[in-house]
Amino acid sequence: MALGPVAILGGTGQQGSGLARRLAAAGVHVIVGSRDPQRARAIFASSSSSPTIETLDNGSAAAGADTVVLAVPFGTVDALLDEIATRLKDDAVVIDLMVPLSFTGGKMTMMAVAEGSAAEHIRTRLPASVALACALKTVPAHRLDRADEPLECDDFICGDSDAARARAGELVSCLAGLRAVDVGPLSRARSIEHLTALAVAINRRHHIHDARFRVIGL
Numbered sequence: 407m408a409l410g411p412v413a414i415l416g417g418t419g420q421q422g423s424g425l426a427r428r429l430a431a432a433g434v435h436v437i438v439g440s441r442d443p444q445r446a447r448a449i450f451a452s453s454s455s456s457p458t459i460e461t462l463d464n465g466s467a468a469a470g471a472d473t474v475v476l477a478v479p480f481g482t483v484d485a486l487l488d489e490i491a492t493r494l495k496d497d498a499v500v501i502d503l504m505v506p507l508s509f510t511g512g513k514m515t516m517m518a519v520a521e522g523s524a525a526e527h528i529r530t531r532l533p534a535s536v537a538l539a540c541a542l543k544t545v546p547a548h549r550l551d552r553a554d555e556p557l558e559c560d561d562f563i564c565g566d567s568d569a570a571r572a573r574a575g576e577l578v579s580c581l582a583g584l585r586a587v588d589v590g591p592l593s594r595a596r597s598i599e600h601l602t603a604l605a606v607a608i609n610r611r612h613h614i615h616d617a618r619f620r621v622i623g624l
Contacts, residue, residue: 408433409576413471415439415464415478415486418446421503422477424551425542425581426450430458431553432580439467469493473501473573480506480517480524487531496535499573502528502595503542505602514610516603525595529566539565539574540595544602545584549616556583559618562601563587564594587621 412429416422417438427450430436437460440446446461460467468474468490478486483504494500506517506524521527525540532538541563542550549557561578563586565571571588578586589598601619608617 409573409580410472411435411437411470412473412475412577413437413439413467414475415467415490417461417477418449419477419547420551421542421547422475423449424547424549424553425475425477425503426459427553428550428581429577433458434580436460437462437467437471439464465490465493468498469495471495471498473499473577475501475503475577476528477503480504483524483528484531487528491531491533494533494536496533499537499539499570500528500532501542501574501577502538502540505543505599507603507606514603514606516600522593523595523599525564525592525599529592537565537567537570537573538592539563539570540592540598541574541578541586543595543598544605544619546605546616546618549618557581557618558583560585560587560620562589562594562598562619564589564592564598566592587624 414422414426417426426436438446443461450459502525504524508515508517519527529538563574575586605617
């Protein structure tokens with residue numbers, strides 16, 4: 407089954423815009439949500455895939471999509487969810503990309519999240535009728551943004567239902583060189599988010615930029 411309309415909220419950053427371009431190139435109907443749709447429109451105007459990328463305000467984008475991707479900084483997600491929660495379709499799947507990392511004084515730390523992970527924090531703020539999955543948390547944002555290059559790694563997916571994980575896997579399967587690895591329930595987001603912190607630490611220690619993961623033997 408073809409992936410239905412996908413809204414990417416925060417679609418003008420590296421992570422969101424790279425995902426938008428990759429999905430559009432794969433033939434997916436992409437709606438980029440932004441606080442400034444005109445600015446978003448200008449960003450995608452020069453893209454060869456721009457005819458299949460629609461730009462709207464966040465609420466309208468969320469209301470028009472079967473799959474809603476959250477690609478905003480963790481510190482802004484509560485305000486975004488307040489804006490879109492009542493506009494989500496009852497059978498929508500939300501996909502969380504964010505990792506609660508803080509970079510202060512050149513030092514990376516994991517932000518304290520009472521629920522245990524960014525994903526579990528989001529789950530408490532979504533309507534019960536809306537499913538939630540995680541994807542693309544360990545794929546470097548700048549790598550995702552280089553939309554003409556294959557990603558060449560695995561992506562860990564978790565979610566609060568089989569259907570949510572299946573939708574996330576369907577989205578990941580549209581991205582060249584990326585394999586979805588289903589790791590189970592939403593609580594596994596805690597481990598995935600810490601893997602992202604590990605990848606950042608590897609990059610810094612070894613003076614590289616593209617550390618990411620592949621599962622051998624699967």
